[in-house]
Amino acid sequence: MNSKKYVLVLFLLMVGLVLASVYTPTETNYESVPVNEDKNISASDVAFHKMMDVLTHPRCLNCHPSDNVPKQGEDSHPHHFDIARGESDKGFEATKCATCHQSENNPYSGAPGAPHWSLAPHSMRWQGLNRFEIAKSMMDTERNGDRSPEEIKKHLTEDDLVLWAWEPGTNIKGEPRELPPVSKEEFISAVEEWFSNGHTIPSQ
Amino acid sequence: MKISMIVNGEPRSVELADELTPLLWVIRDMLGLKGTKFGCGKAACGACTLHVDGEAVRSCSYPVKFAVGKEITTIEGLGDAENPHPVQEAWIEEVVPQCGYCQPGFMMATAALLNKIPNPTDEEIDDNIINVCRCGTYYRMRKAIHRAAEKQQAITPMNQPTNTK
Numbered sequence A: 001m002n003s004k005k006y007v008l009v010l011f012l013l014m015v016g017l018v019l020a021s022v023y024t025p026t027e028t029n030y031e032s033v034p035v036n037e038d039k040n041i042s043a044s045d046v047a048f049h050k051m052m053d054v055l056t057h058p059r060c061l062n063c064h065p066s067d068n069v070p071k072q073g074e075d076s077h078p079h080h081f082d083i084a085r086g087e088s089d090k091g092f093e094a095t096k097c098a099t100c101h102q103s104e105n106n107p108y109s110g111a112p113g114a115p116h117w118s119l120a121p122h123s124m125r126w127q128g129l130n131r132f133e134i135a136k137s138m139m140d141t142e143r144n145g146d147r148s149p150e151e152i153k154k155h156l157t158e159d160d161l162v163l164w165a166w167e168p169g170t171n172i173k174g175e176p177r178e179l180p181p182v183s184k185e186e187f188i189s190a191v192e193e194w195f196s197n198g199h200t201i202p203s204q
Numbered sequence B: 001m002k003i004s005m006i007v008n009g010e011p012r013s014v015e016l017a018d019e020l021t022p023l024l025w026v027i028r029d030m031l032g033l034k035g036t037k038f039g040c041g042k043a044a045c046g047a048c049t050l051h052v053d054g055e056a057v058r059s060c061s062y063p064v065k066f067a068v069g070k071e072i073t074t075i076e077g078l079g080d081a082e083n084p085h086p087v088q089e090a091w092i093e094e095v096v097p098q099c100g101y102c103q104p105g106f107m108m109a110t111a112a113l114l115n116k117i118p119n120p121t122d123e124e125i126d127d128n129i130i131n132v133c134r135c136g137t138y139y140r141m142r143k144a145i146h147r148a149a150e151k152q153q154a155i156t157p158m159n160q161p162t163n164t165k
Helices: A003-022 A043-055 A131-139 A149-158 A160-166 A184-196 B023-030 B086-093 B103-116 B122-128 B138-155
Strands: B002-007 B010-015 B049-052 B055-058 B071-073
Touching: A043 A131, A043 A184, A131 A149, A149 A160, A149 A184, A160 A184, B023 B049, B049 B103, B055 B103, B086 B103, B086 B138, B103 B122, B103 B138, B122 B138
Parallel strands: B002 B071
Antiparallel strands: B002 B010, B049 B055, B049 B071
């Protein structure tokens, strides 16, 4: 590098440093992300959030609609062909869930399937609720089908339709469906821990 | 493996290597009943609709292993030229088909509907008959479904669903 270029680069560097010192950013329109300083978060709360990470995933929410229309896919779009809940949560009189969905995934057509494929009853509508509201709904006997905590735990950890979330098969393009963000074993462990610790819902 | 079932009233057995083979392929390629059509292969269009124990299913998405021991009814078993089902009669009288490819599926879906709801409203037809017709014969089909309901009720008193053949 010749001396003229060296002087020019040095000059631009100095100008940059001066400008940087004058225009130090002070305020922006963005709010900083709040940092949770609470280091005493309980094991039960950790288990709660791990459980809710799954229950708020489309694999679960798609069948807990708030508008009677089952949802499909990771984007939770309305089920094609105007399929809806029907009176039995299993579709319409002659065109039922079982018209296309059997008790196991179909690798040829891409139609997913599991035992008692159906929507959760209308009282168990979760879409649009946050994780705390979902948990309250899940534990509320007025909305959960009068199930006891033990029965809810059993549903979450043993029901084939719930556990299908970890074996969702492939879609109509042959692509694997997205899994919940927590493994089945971790989820079951978290559910059992949360219930054994009194199934307390953390404050929002 | 050997798969046995009742097809249009007749006991039928086939030998298969893959129990997940769609029932549609067994019906068409192994039993030679070509009335049931392959459309999308994804349980979406309904061209492959037939009845399993009286319930409409999309046979392209129905593993044959689930059909073992069950009664399968295809469009050939619904009725024939000499003894057509009320749905088939109505279809002919309303001149429903255009290209015709999807029509067996529609007729099977309609027959299943009329067994559940003998006199369906337009809304009930819209809810239950969700097959796809690329010729757009939906308007004629709606008329035919109402006509078929009238015909079937003339044969069978209201609220007593007919059995398919």
